Amino acid sequence: MAAAIASLSYVFWCVGAMEMIERLAYYGVRTVSGLYAKAPASEGGLGITPSQLGTIYFFWAIAQNAVSALTGGMADRYGYKRMIGISTAVKIAGYLTMAALPSYGGFAAGAILLAVGTAIFKPALQGTLVQSTNRKNSSLAWGVFYQTVNIGGFIGPLVAGYMRKMDWRYVFLTNAGVICLNFLMLLAYREPRGAGGEAPTEGARRPSLLRESLGELGRPHVFVYLIIFSGFWFMFYGFFDLLPLHVDDWIDTRPVVATLFGPDGTQNPVAKFFFILNKTGTEMQPEGVVDLNSLLIMTVCFVVAALTAKLRATVSIFLGTALAALAFILFGATVTGWLVVMGVFLFSLGEMLSSPKFLEYIGNFAPRDKKAMYLGFAQIPIMVGMMLEGKIGPVLYDHFASKERFARELLMERGQTAQAVALIPQGEAFGRLVEQTHLDRWQVTADLAARHPIGVPWTMMALIGFVAAVAMLFYGRWVAKRTTA
Numbered sequence: 001m002a003a004a005i006a007s008l009s010y011v012f013w014c015v016g017a018m019e020m021i022e023r024l025a026y027y028g029v030r031t032v033s034g035l036y037a038k039a040p041a042s043e044g045g046l047g048i049t050p051s052q053l054g055t056i057y058f059f060w061a062i063a064q065n066a067v068s069a070l071t072g073g074m075a076d077r078y079g080y081k082r083m084i085g086i087s088t089a090v091k092i093a094g095y096l097t098m099a100a101l102p103s104y105g106g107f108a109a110g111a112i113l114l115a116v117g118t119a120i121f122k123p124a125l126q127g128t129l130v131q132s133t134n135r136k137n138s139s140l141a142w143g144v145f146y147q148t149v150n151i152g153g154f155i156g157p158l159v160a161g162y163m164r165k166m167d168w169r170y171v172f173l174t175n176a177g178v179i180c181l182n183f184l185m186l187l188a189y190r191e192p193r194g195a196g197g198e199a200p201t202e203g204a205r206r207p208s209l210l211r212e213s214l215g216e217l218g219r220p221h222v223f224v225y226l227i228i229f230s231g232f233w234f235m236f237y238g239f240f241d242l243l244p245l246h247v248d249d250w251i252d253t254r255p256v257v258a259t260l261f262g263p264d265g266t267q268n269p270v271a272k273f274f275f276i277l278n279k280t281g282t283e284m285q286p287e288g289v290v291d292l293n294s295l296l297i298m299t300v301c302f303v304v305a306a307l308t309a310k311l312r313a314t315v316s317i318f319l320g321t322a323l324a325a326l327a328f329i330l331f332g333a334t335v336t337g338w339l340v341v342m343g344v345f346l347f348s349l350g351e352m353l354s355s356p357k358f359l360e361y362i363g364n365f366a367p368r369d370k371k372a373m374y375l376g377f378a379q380i381p382i383m384v385g386m387m388l389e390g391k392i393g394p395v396l397y398d399h400f401a402s403k404e405r406f407a408r409e410l411l412m413e414r415g416q417t418a419q420a421v422a423l424i425p426q427g428e429a430f431g432r433l434v435e436q437t438h439l440d441r442w443q444v445t446a447d448l449a450a451r452h453p454i455g456v457p458w459t460m461m462a463l464i465g466f467v468a469a470v471a472m473l474f475y476g477r478w479v480a481k482r483t484t485a
Helices: 002-006 010-038 050-066 068-078 078-098 103-132 138-163 168-179 181-188 211-219 219-250 254-261 269-274 286-308 313-333 337-365 368-377 379-400 403-413 418-422 430-439 441-451 455-485
Strands: none
Touching: 002 078, 010 050, 010 078, 010 138, 010 168, 010 181, 010 219, 010 286, 010 313, 050 068, 050 103, 050 219, 050 379, 068 078, 068 103, 068 379, 068 403, 078 168, 103 168, 103 337, 103 379, 103 418, 138 168, 138 286, 138 313, 138 337, 211 219, 211 368, 211 403, 211 455, 219 286, 219 313, 219 368, 219 441, 219 455, 254 313, 254 337, 286 337, 313 455, 337 368, 379 455, 403 418, 403 441, 430 441
């Protein structure tokens, strides 16, 4: 392991730092976007339903991933550095749009800009990584790279959780400033050499990029692999999109805080920042629970990568996807804070077994002069999973697990007219119900949870994950037979 780490080049560490910065800003927004969307307008949020948020997620997924299928080939032809610079400018525009236009349309426009910027950034950066590694160190390289990704993914929600306590606008402005750091990193970036010693910028005389991309994508072992792995990405985005809503609505994190700091919580500002606690220091904010995922990956991913270096990629992906699906079963089966934390750890282990191996496998079977193109193809399963989850997941949650909707229904059961309930601003119905019942909000929450099947969305998403896991196992055997035939 030490020898493999020592063999990683200067370019590898440079792109790792750039990815860390980009992910810090990205997850600083994505992790809290659902909370921002459902927060009432009186608290600075958008005051929209999960289903309306799902429409934004749907188009976000299309823009972010469909574009990548072409920008990967463009990066191979016109240069990785140029594409990274363009992507950074587009992403800055996205964050500033969200800050300047605090409305449904403004957030949607900012999300599309952010998605396009990410679509340009990913293939160029990952293409650089593949060009700067070899088969001897690629497994560990992807593990270390994924670890740097999650350093950014861990810090982003920490900063967002602090900034949103002051004003939602500061979340977007802060991340616009963070992503500017990649312009400084470009000064230290060196363009890697392509196959035969040619830089990617020297390959612009090739025939039709679209035709070439479709030809490579049509290869059976490529296309089938991408479709199967869509199931993992469906769960992955369900984790980041729905778990913050689920924790915010249903999960009592007070026992977790009490175990760590005592029954009265803590007022230590450092502890409140790193554990993303609420203002009173007695509960974890939803992004704090989700951020445990990045914390675990940030600290141990390279160890998991080293331990699984000789494990077949398809077997590792099978195990990881199955573990992630088990975590979803646990999320849906409990409202207990510590069990949800255990589920996050289980999901994180599954992610470490799956996602780096997925990218490593593509990087290894891609032709030498088409690495970024193939890594652009890697965005296709992300697009399918992100797009389907972005639309289906919030709708499932809205139907089976929306505390706001259930509160409105119970208010009418308790005698309020439909007209009176309809006049309650979106996001404020549960607060009105607590006032009417004169009970503790967690007692009201427990009553609503007992009345409704809030675990159904998680069970349905877990089933998709189990199907994908089994399909990947059969795919591995199919590819092995093709290779030996």
